Amino acid sequence: MTISTRFEMPPEKERLYAKATRLEWITLIYLSSAVFFIYLTMGSSQAMKAAWLEDLLSLTPSAAFLVAARFRNRPPNEKFPYGFHRSISIAFLCASVALTLMGIFILFDSVMKLISFEHPSIGTVQPFGQPIWLGWFMLPALLWSAIPAAILGRVKLPLAAQLHDKVLHADAKMNKADWLTASAAMVGVIGIGLGLWWLDPIAAIVISVDILHDGWENLRAVISDLMDSRPQSVDHSSVDPLMARVENELLAMPWVREARVRLREEGHVYFGEAVVVPSRQDGLVENIKRAQEHLRSLDWKLHEIVIMPVTDLQHDELVRDEANSLRAPSS
Amino acid sequence: MKLPLIAAATVVLLTGACGMPRDPEGTLDRVRGGTMRVGVTTADPFVVMEGDEPSGGVEVKLVEELAAELDAEIEWFHGSQEELFAALEVRELDLVIGGFTRTNPWSSKVALTHPYLTTFIGVGVPDQEDVGEDISGTVVAVEAGTVAAGLLKETDAEVVRVDDIATAEGAAAVENWLFDNLELYDTRVRLTESDHVMAVQVGENAWLTTVERFLLERHERIEELLEEEGTL
Numbered sequence: 156m157t158i159s160t161r162f163e164m165p166p167e168k169e170r171l172y173a174k175a176t177r178l179e180w181i182t183l184i185y186l187s188s189a190v191f192f193i194y195l196t197m198g199s200s201q202a203m204k205a206a207w208l209e210d211l212l213s214l215t216p217s218a219a220f221l222v223a224a225r226f227r228n229r230p231p232n233e234k235f236p237y238g239f240h241r242s243i244s245i246a247f248l249c250a251s252v253a254l255t256l257m258g259i260f261i262l263f264d265s266v267m268k269l270i271s272f273e274h275p276s277i278g279t280v281q282p283f284g285q286p287i288w289l290g291w292f293m294l295p296a297l298l299w300s301a302i303p304a305a306i307l308g309r310v311k312l313p314l315a316a317q318l319h320d321k322v323l324h325a326d327a328k329m330n331k332a333d334w335l336t337a338s339a340a341m342v343g344v345i346g347i348g349l350g351l352w353w354l355d356p357i358a359a360i361v362i363s364v365d366i367l368h369d370g371w372e373n374l375r376a377v378i379s380d381l382m383d384s385r386p387q388s389v390d391h392s393s394v395d396p397l398m399a400r401v402e403n404e405l406l407a408m409p410w411v412r413e414a415r416v417r418l419r420e421e422g423h424v425y426f427g428e429a430v431v432v433p434s435r436q437d438g439l440v441e442n443i444k445r446a447q448e449h450l451r452s453l454d455w456k457l458h459e460i461v462i463m464p465v466t467d468l469q470h471d472e473l474v475r476d477e478a479n480s481l482r483a484p485s486s
Numbered sequence: 487m488k489l490p491l492i493a494a495a496t497v498v499l500l501t502g503a504c505g506m507p508r509d510p511e512g513t514l515d516r517v518r519g520g521t522m523r524v525g526v527t528t529a530d531p532f533v534v535m536e537g538d539e540p541s542g543g544v545e546v547k548l549v550e551e552l553a554a555e556l557d558a559e560i561e562w563f564h565g566s567q568e569e570l571f572a573a574l575e576v577r578e579l580d581l582v583i584g585g586f587t588r589t590n591p592w593s594s595k596v597a598l599t600h601p602y603l604t605t606f607i608g609v610g611v612p613d614q615e616d617v618g619e620d621i622s623g624t625v626v627a628v629e630a631g632t633v634a635a636g637l638l639k640e641t642d643a644e645v646v647r648v649d650d651i652a653t654a655e656g657a658a659a660v661e662n663w664l665f666d667n668l669e670l671y672d673t674r675v676r677l678t679e680s681d682h683v684m685a686v687q688v689g690e691n692a693w694l695t696t697v698e699r700f701l702l703e704r705h706e707r708i709e710e711l712l713e714e715e716g717t718l
Contacts, residue, residue, distance in 0.1 A: 273689075275689055276597035278695060281702055288506065345506070
């Protein structure tokens with residue numbers, strides 16, 4: 156069989172990846188500071204609590220990316236013959252579950268606060284010897300959590316597509332949306348200031364719905380990856396045309412009569428098999444070798460493809476018919 | 487689109503942000519030039535009662551000064567801590583005093599002010615030469631049935647429980663305001679510290695910050711009051 160090469164990406168992509176890694180370190184450090192400032196000024200505002208948890212959880216994709224960056228290029232070994240490309244999906248699954256559960260928790264907590272008419276109290280602090288209303292410190296803390304995040308998100312989004320990195324994509328999207336969270340929390344805090352106590356839990360509900368939405372989308376995406384769905388674009392909006400292209404390339408070869416291809420994603424790259432019915436047997440091994448080289452040169456993402464010659468695709472059809480007959484009760 | 491809407495709402499709210507914070511239920515506006523409903527529960531030397539009316543105490547005096555500043559009449563309500571906090575929770579009172587500290591378990595149902603004073607229970611000795619941080623083996627008097635007695639038990643001091651600390655001789659574990667009164671020197675051995683707060687209605691942030699501001703701007707006055715009131 157073909158042994159996987161260790162390195163995933165061509166040199167120019169590795170350079171982009173190094174840039175993404177730098178950006179993720181910046182994100183991690185910056186977000187930690189935002190989490191710290193919001194915690195300092197949180198008081199008893201529900202919206203601040205929601206914004207704080209949102210920021211805290213949005214650390215996880217950057218952390219997952221950086222952890223995976225250490226593992227992804229590890230060579231395959233006896234125990235893990237497919238290598239470590241999928242480490243990122245596992246990290247991401249955990250993050251998505253945490254995000255979803257936290258979204259549900261904050262939503263529930265905020266709705267309870269709203270229907271029990273719980274008025275948030277925000278008092279005075281005395282950091283420089285002068286008594287100042289704590290709300291005045293919440294607003295700059297929220298601004299700090301919003302503006303740099305939005306910029307980082309915008310910078311990372313195109314990188315994610317170029318690197319076919321779903322964690323980076325989710326992270327960039329969350330950073331970009333952070334400014335929605337922060338603005339909602341600001342509305343909540345100003346609401347408290349104006350004596351409109353209900354604006355605070357409502358802002359928290361808006362934030363929790365956003366967290367829940369993020370969590371749910373990411374969970375769906377990562378489950379579909381772990382279920383070996385056909386390769387998709389990083390935003391899961393479209394099917395990667397590479398699978399069809401590989402099949403067409405094979406069919407265009409003079410020695411191939413029929414071909415069927417399946418691919419699955421392992422982190423950044425694709426692994427897959429092609430079943431081909433050769434039209435002639437002579438030079439088959441050389442033909443397969445050349446086809447393999449050609450296919451791998453189509454796209455860096457096609458990391459490994461195994462080509463299997465068969466006499467016909469009948470078996471495949473048979474299995475499909477059987478499955479259909481099982482599904483449809485005989486009438 | 488959600489984003490511009492929220493941005494617009496933020497701007498609108500910011501322009502109305504002057505005079506923040508305000509009260510959802512208008513407590514401060516009602517109290518100013520009106521009546522302040524104050525719950526009191528005995529806590530010497532913070533609240534000293536004579537029948538159903540407070541006769542003195544640090545917090546009673548402070549509340550009287552606050553009322554004068556706000557041009558408000560005070561209506562006193564005497565009760566147990568639980569009665570008063572329950573009434574405060576349902577907005578039948580505006581302020582509750584009684585030597586409460588920041589760790590009060592009612593803190594989720596009512597709003598506690600920023601701590602305005604920190605006191606401690608410490609060990610004092612009659613001789614200045616004996617001042618040191620080591621009290622192991624020292625005979626220390628403490629009033630029976632107090633938190634001081636319970637905490638002293640955990641130290642290496644030899645505990646002597648008395649009914650009235652004023653009659654005790656030698657070293658004693660007492661609240662810091664009693665040191666001068668009992669002619670004791672502070673050994674810097676601290677059994678516990680307390681951050682003193684008052685309690686107001688939850689969510690009435692203009693009222694809360696007004697009380698807090700009043701207290702935080704009177705640090706020296708409060709120390710002075712404690713000196714006056716903190717006697718046996």
